[in-house]
Amino acid sequence: MSRKRKLMKVYPIEENCISCRYCEVACTMVHSESKDPVKAYKLENLLPRATVEVKEAVSLSLMCRHCKHPFCFDACISGAIMVDENGKVNLDEEKCVGCWNCVLVCPFGAAHPMIREEKRHSFKCDLCGDRGFPACVEACPNRALIYDFER
Amino acid sequence: MLFKKPQVAFYPFMVLRDDYKCVRCKSCVDQCSFDATYYDEDLNMIMNHHENCVNCKRCEAFCPTDAIKVVKNPSTFHPDANWTPEAIRDIHVQMLTGAVILTSTGNDKPIKNYFDHLLLDACQVTNPPIDPLREPMELKTFIGRKTDQLQFDSDGVSIKTTIGKQLELEIPVLFSAMSYGSINLNLQKAMAIACREFGTYWNTGEGGLHKSLREFKDHTIVQVASGRFGVDLEYLETSAAIEIKIGQGAKPGIGGHLPGEKVNEGIAETRMIPVGSDAISPAPHHDIYSIEDLRQLIYALKEATNYEKPVFVKIAAVHNVAAIACGIAHAGADAIAIDGVRGGTGATPKSLRDHVGIPIEMAIAAVDDRLRKEGLRNEVSLIAAGGFRSAVDVLKAIALGADAVYIGTVAKLAAGCTQCQQCHTGRCAWGITTNNPKLAKRLNPDIVAENLYNLLRAWAHDIKELLGAMGINAIESIKGNRLRLRSWGLTEQENKILGVLPAGM
Amino acid sequence: MRYVIVGNSAAAVGCITGIRKVDPDGEIVVISYEDRCYSKPMIADVLVDIPEEKLLYRDSSFFEENGVETILGHKAVSINRKNKVVALDSNELVPYDKLLIATGGKPFVPPIEGSDKKGVFTFTELHSAISFKNYLKENGAEEVIVIGSGFIGLEVAYFLREIGVNVRVVELLDRVLARALDRRGSEIVENMLREKGVEFIFNDTVEEIMGDEKVSSVRLKSGSVLRADAVVVAIGVRPNTELAQTAGVEINKGISVSDTMETSVPDIFAAGDCIECTDIVDGQKKPIPLFPLAFEQGFIAGLNMAGKNMEYLGGLVLNSLKFLPVPVLNAGVVEPTDDSCEVFVNDKFEKKGFYRKAIVKNGKLIGFIAIGEIDRTGILTNLIRQKIDVSNVKERLVELDFGLVDLPQWWREEKLKQDKTAYKDWRAF
Known part of the structure; x- marks a missing residue:
C-alpha cells in the first residue's frame, strides 16, 4: 500500500463563521511581498486564497481541501500542480500556464484564476508553507477555522 | 434626505472611512446589522447610510485594516443645557411615531453613583495588612x-x-x-x-x-x-x-x-x-x-x-x-x-x-x-x-x-x-x-x-x-x-x- | 509484476501515478515514439516561442523517482496477446504482465485534394507544431489558412496573429466552436478573435489545396481562391486504435473498455483519447478526447492494473480556452438537449465582462458556460459530476457568488467536515 500520509490542513466550521473576512485579508497579506494588507491589495494586486461565502445565516470560509483525490492534479496540463508525499497539493505559480483547468474542475472552487496583464496563473491555498502555521486560522476571531490532521 | 422626514438628517453618529486603507473586503458590509453600510458595485466603494448607524462599532472592530472610525456627528444643534440633542431627538421621534420611546441597557443619565463617593480603608502600622498571594484568602x-x-x-x-x-x-x-x-x-x-x-x-x-x-x-x-x-x-x-x-x-x-x-x-x-x-x-x-x-x-x-x-x-x-x-x-x-x-x-x-x-x-x-x-x-x-x-x-x-x-x-x-x-x-x-x-x-x-x-x-x-x-x-x-x-x-x-x-x- | 505503457502523455503519467499508489516495486516500462513527455494541449504555444522547459509535462526526474524504464523514440507496432508481448518497430519485444494502451488520438484530415502538399499541417503533436513553425519561418509565410474553428484551430489562429501572420479560418458551420459553445459564446469568442485580426469564412470549406510542390492557395467550395502560404487542418481528432487492433480488442468508436478501464482482452487496459468512455451527462459511450479525462482514466487503469479495484466515474466534456485574454470555460452540454431543459443566462458581457449560462434538466445541472468571470466554476462542474439536485438554487447557478453555501448542508458536512475527498467519494448519487 501507499505510504502513510501525515497532513495537517485547515478545516472550516460553518457554525462559527461570522463572515468577517479576516481569513481572506490575512491570507492576502501573508502572501504579499510587503506583508501589509493595504499594499497587498492595492499595490500588489493580490487576491485571497480563502473565500468567505455567505447566504443568510450560513457562512463559511473555504480554501483548498488538499483532496485525497485532487481533480486539479488530474487536470493540470503544465505539471504545475503536484501532490507531495503527505498529500499536500502544491501549485507552482511559475510553472502554471493559466489553462484554467484546475478552476474548471475544483469541486470546492478553491483554485482561483489570477488574470492580469502581467501575470496569468492559478493560485490556491498553500497552507502557508513558509510560515509554518496558516494565517487564516490564526486570524479567525471566532474559531471558525481549525488546523487539524487529515480526517 | 430624499424620501425621508427632514429630522432623519439629524442623525447622531457617522461612519468615517479611510478610503485608501479600505481594501473592499466588505467585512463591514456583512457585519453591519443596521443597514448602515453597503457596497456600491459600480463605484467599487463602500458607502454608508449614516442615519442608520447606532454606534455599535462592529464595523470598526472588524475592519482588518483599521480604516473605519464611528464618530459623533459633528453637525449638532445649538448648544443648550436644557434642549440637549437627546431631548430634541426624542421630541422628533415621538412626533413622528406617536409612540413610547423604547430603549435598552441601563440608565445612561448622570445620576450620582455613590460607589464613586465611597472609599475603602487600609491598614497602616497599628494593624497589619495581609498579602493575598502568600496567605489564604476566603471569598467563599x-x-x-x-x-x-x-x-x-x-x-x-x-x-x-x-x-x-x-x-x-x-x-x-x-x-x-x-x-x-x-x-x-x-x-x-x-x-x-x-x-x-x-x-x-x-x-x-x-x-x-x-x-x-x-x-x-x-x-x-x-x-x-x-x-x-x-x-x-x-x-x-x-x-x-x-x-x-x-x-x-x-x-x-x-x-x-x-x-x-x-x-x-x-x-x-x-x-x-x-x-x-x-x-x-x-x-x-x-x-x-x-x-x-x-x-x-x-x-x-x-x-x-x-x-x-x-x-x-x-x-x-x-x-x-x-x-x-x-x-x-x-x-x-x-x-x-x-x-x-x-x-x-x-x-x-x-x-x-x-x-x-x-x-x-x-x-x-x-x-x-x-x-x-x-x-x-x-x-x-x-x-x-x-x-x-x-x-x-x-x-x-x-x-x-x-x-x-x-x-x-x-x-x-x-x-x-x-x-x-x-x-x-x-x-x-x-x-x-x-x-x-x-x-x-x-x-x-x-x-x-x-x-x-x-x-x-x-x-x-x-x-x-x-x-x-x-x-x-x-x-x-x-x-x-x-x-x-x-x-x-x-x-x-x-x-x-x-x-x-x-x-x- | 511488469507494467508496460504504450504512450507517454496524460494517460501514461496518470497510470504511473496510479500504479505507484498501490505497488511501489513493480517494473514499469513506458514506450513512446516521441522523445519526451510534453504537454499536448500546449503545443500551439510553440508558435510564440514558449520556453522548452515549460512544454515539459513531466521531466526525467519523474520517471526516475517512480522507477520507470522508458523506451523513447520507438513505436510499438503490435501486441501479441497470447505471449503478452509488445513488438516495437525496432523488432524488440517487450513482455508485459499488464499493458496499458494510451496511444491517444490522431488528427482527422478529410479527403481534400492536395492535402499531401508541403505546407499542410495538422496540430496534435509537438513535432508537427515545430515543423509548422519552421516552415513559416523558412518560407516567410504571411497568409495562413486554418481549416476548422475548434479549440486547436482558433488557438493556432490566435498565436499566428500574435507573431504577425495573417490568418483566415474556414469553418463549415456558421460560427466558431460550434460544438463547444452556444451561439452567444461563439459570438463573444469570434469578436475577440476578430479584434485580434483573425478573419473568418463561415459556411464554407476548402475543396482543394493548390500549389506546385508547396501549397500556395486554396479553393473554397464557394468558388473563391485564397492565398495560402501554409494550411493548418484542425478539424478534430479520432481515437488512435491501430495498435489496439493488432491485439484484437473490441473497438467501437474508440477502444471499448470496462469500468475498470480494461479492454475486452484480459490484462490489456486502455485510457485516454484512444478509448470511448461513458459521458456521465447522457450515459452514452463516446470518445471524449480531453486531457483531464485522459489522466483520470490512466490513473484508474493504473490502480486496477496494480490490483486495487476502482471503477471509473465516467467523463464529461470540459473545455477551457486558455489563449484568450478573457477566459472561456464550459462543461457538459451547452444547449438544451430537449424541451424539459431549463436554461439560465446571466449575460453582462458588454457591461461587466462576463457571461454565464447553465442548463438544468430534471433538477440536475447538465452543463454550463462561463466567460470572463470563471472563478469557482469547478463547483458547477462537480454538480454535474455528482448529479446533485439543484432545483432550489437553479436561478443562482449563473450568479458569480454561487458557492458551497448554495449546496445542501449534507454535502458540506461530508466533504468539509468528514473530508470525503477520495476518488470513490465523488461517485454520482
Whole structure:
C-alpha cells in the first residue's frame, strides 16, 4: 500500500463563521511581498486564497481541501500542480500556464484564476508553507477555522 | 434626505472611512446589522447610510485594516443645557411615531453613583495588612437562610442545628437574570460554562431553561416571573435555586413584552408558547397582591421542590424598598435580590429606565439597616444588582451590607457588547441580544465562557488585594462593615442613609 | 509484476501515478515514439516561442523517482496477446504482465485534394507544431489558412496573429466552436478573435489545396481562391486504435473498455483519447478526447492494473480556452438537449465582462458556460459530476457568488467536515 500520509490542513466550521473576512485579508497579506494588507491589495494586486461565502445565516470560509483525490492534479496540463508525499497539493505559480483547468474542475472552487496583464496563473491555498502555521486560522476571531490532521 | 422626514438628517453618529486603507473586503458590509453600510458595485466603494448607524462599532472592530472610525456627528444643534440633542431627538421621534420611546441597557443619565463617593480603608502600622498571594484568602459566600444561634450536642462540639439549603459561591458575584429571547442561547451557555468552571450561578430570567442547558442544573437559578414562561415541575427541579421575579431596576412596575416575531422554535419550546406568539409578562403577578400572597407562592415552590431549593425574590429598588424587603423576609424567602436604578434590560420605555427607582447603594444600606433592626438579617441573604462595573463596586456593596452581587451588563460587555442601546431591536451586531441565527453565531460560547471565567478570576484577585490591604482574610468579615468605608463629597443626609462617615472622621 | 505503457502523455503519467499508489516495486516500462513527455494541449504555444522547459509535462526526474524504464523514440507496432508481448518497430519485444494502451488520438484530415502538399499541417503533436513553425519561418509565410474553428484551430489562429501572420479560418458551420459553445459564446469568442485580426469564412470549406510542390492557395467550395502560404487542418481528432487492433480488442468508436478501464482482452487496459468512455451527462459511450479525462482514466487503469479495484466515474466534456485574454470555460452540454431543459443566462458581457449560462434538466445541472468571470466554476462542474439536485438554487447557478453555501448542508458536512475527498467519494448519487 501507499505510504502513510501525515497532513495537517485547515478545516472550516460553518457554525462559527461570522463572515468577517479576516481569513481572506490575512491570507492576502501573508502572501504579499510587503506583508501589509493595504499594499497587498492595492499595490500588489493580490487576491485571497480563502473565500468567505455567505447566504443568510450560513457562512463559511473555504480554501483548498488538499483532496485525497485532487481533480486539479488530474487536470493540470503544465505539471504545475503536484501532490507531495503527505498529500499536500502544491501549485507552482511559475510553472502554471493559466489553462484554467484546475478552476474548471475544483469541486470546492478553491483554485482561483489570477488574470492580469502581467501575470496569468492559478493560485490556491498553500497552507502557508513558509510560515509554518496558516494565517487564516490564526486570524479567525471566532474559531471558525481549525488546523487539524487529515480526517 | 430624499424620501425621508427632514429630522432623519439629524442623525447622531457617522461612519468615517479611510478610503485608501479600505481594501473592499466588505467585512463591514456583512457585519453591519443596521443597514448602515453597503457596497456600491459600480463605484467599487463602500458607502454608508449614516442615519442608520447606532454606534455599535462592529464595523470598526472588524475592519482588518483599521480604516473605519464611528464618530459623533459633528453637525449638532445649538448648544443648550436644557434642549440637549437627546431631548430634541426624542421630541422628533415621538412626533413622528406617536409612540413610547423604547430603549435598552441601563440608565445612561448622570445620576450620582455613590460607589464613586465611597472609599475603602487600609491598614497602616497599628494593624497589619495581609498579602493575598502568600496567605489564604476566603471569598467563599453562602446564599440562603442562616440560623440565629447554634445548638450543640452534649459533647459540646458537634452542631445540632441544621440550616436550609445554601448556594455556595467561590466569589460573591452571580450572573443576573437575562432570558432566552432577550439574549440568545450562546450567551446563556457561556455564562453557564463559566459558572460551572468558577463556582457561581447564572440566572435563566423569565424565558425558561432550554433543554441544552439542563446539564448546568447545579449552577442555574431558574426564574418564575409574572408570565410563568417555561415553568413546570421539571424546570423548578433543574436548578440550584428558584427566583420569583417581582420587578426589575430598569423598568420597575411594568412587565415585559417579547414580540411574536422574535419567538422562534427554540424560544417557543422553552417558553412553552406557540411559535410567533407575543410573550407578554404582565406588570403584576396576578396572584400576588400582598406579602401573604407572595408567601403562598414561595411555599408553593418550596413544597413543589421538596424544600430542596432556596427561593429568592427579586424586586426593583423603589422608594419603600426597605419595608418591602422586610415583608419578603417575613414571607419566607431565602434571599432578596434588589435591582437598582442603573439596572439593565433588553427593552424598556426610556422614561422608565431613566427616571424610576432609586440607586442601589441607598437601597442596600436601607434594606440592610431595616433587616438588622427587625432582627431578620440572618433570615435572608441580600443580593444587590444594577450597574456594577468592577470588583471595587462589588466590595463596596458588600461593605454596605449586601451578601453578593448580580452582574448582567458586565457579562454582556465580556461578550463584546459596546453599549449601543439597541438590545430591544433584536439586531445586536455582536450577536448578544439577538436570536437571528446569522447574528447569534457571532457569539462563540466557548470563547465567551473563557472571557467570563477570566473576568471572574480577575475580580477575585482584585477583591483579595483590597481585602488584604484592609487586613481582612475573609469576605465574611467585611460584610456590612461600613466602618471600613468613608465618603467624600456627600451631604450629611446622604452619609446618614448610607451609614458611613465622611472621610476625615 | 511488469507494467508496460504504450504512450507517454496524460494517460501514461496518470497510470504511473496510479500504479505507484498501490505497488511501489513493480517494473514499469513506458514506450513512446516521441522523445519526451510534453504537454499536448500546449503545443500551439510553440508558435510564440514558449520556453522548452515549460512544454515539459513531466521531466526525467519523474520517471526516475517512480522507477520507470522508458523506451523513447520507438513505436510499438503490435501486441501479441497470447505471449503478452509488445513488438516495437525496432523488432524488440517487450513482455508485459499488464499493458496499458494510451496511444491517444490522431488528427482527422478529410479527403481534400492536395492535402499531401508541403505546407499542410495538422496540430496534435509537438513535432508537427515545430515543423509548422519552421516552415513559416523558412518560407516567410504571411497568409495562413486554418481549416476548422475548434479549440486547436482558433488557438493556432490566435498565436499566428500574435507573431504577425495573417490568418483566415474556414469553418463549415456558421460560427466558431460550434460544438463547444452556444451561439452567444461563439459570438463573444469570434469578436475577440476578430479584434485580434483573425478573419473568418463561415459556411464554407476548402475543396482543394493548390500549389506546385508547396501549397500556395486554396479553393473554397464557394468558388473563391485564397492565398495560402501554409494550411493548418484542425478539424478534430479520432481515437488512435491501430495498435489496439493488432491485439484484437473490441473497438467501437474508440477502444471499448470496462469500468475498470480494461479492454475486452484480459490484462490489456486502455485510457485516454484512444478509448470511448461513458459521458456521465447522457450515459452514452463516446470518445471524449480531453486531457483531464485522459489522466483520470490512466490513473484508474493504473490502480486496477496494480490490483486495487476502482471503477471509473465516467467523463464529461470540459473545455477551457486558455489563449484568450478573457477566459472561456464550459462543461457538459451547452444547449438544451430537449424541451424539459431549463436554461439560465446571466449575460453582462458588454457591461461587466462576463457571461454565464447553465442548463438544468430534471433538477440536475447538465452543463454550463462561463466567460470572463470563471472563478469557482469547478463547483458547477462537480454538480454535474455528482448529479446533485439543484432545483432550489437553479436561478443562482449563473450568479458569480454561487458557492458551497448554495449546496445542501449534507454535502458540506461530508466533504468539509468528514473530508470525503477520495476518488470513490465523488461517485454520482
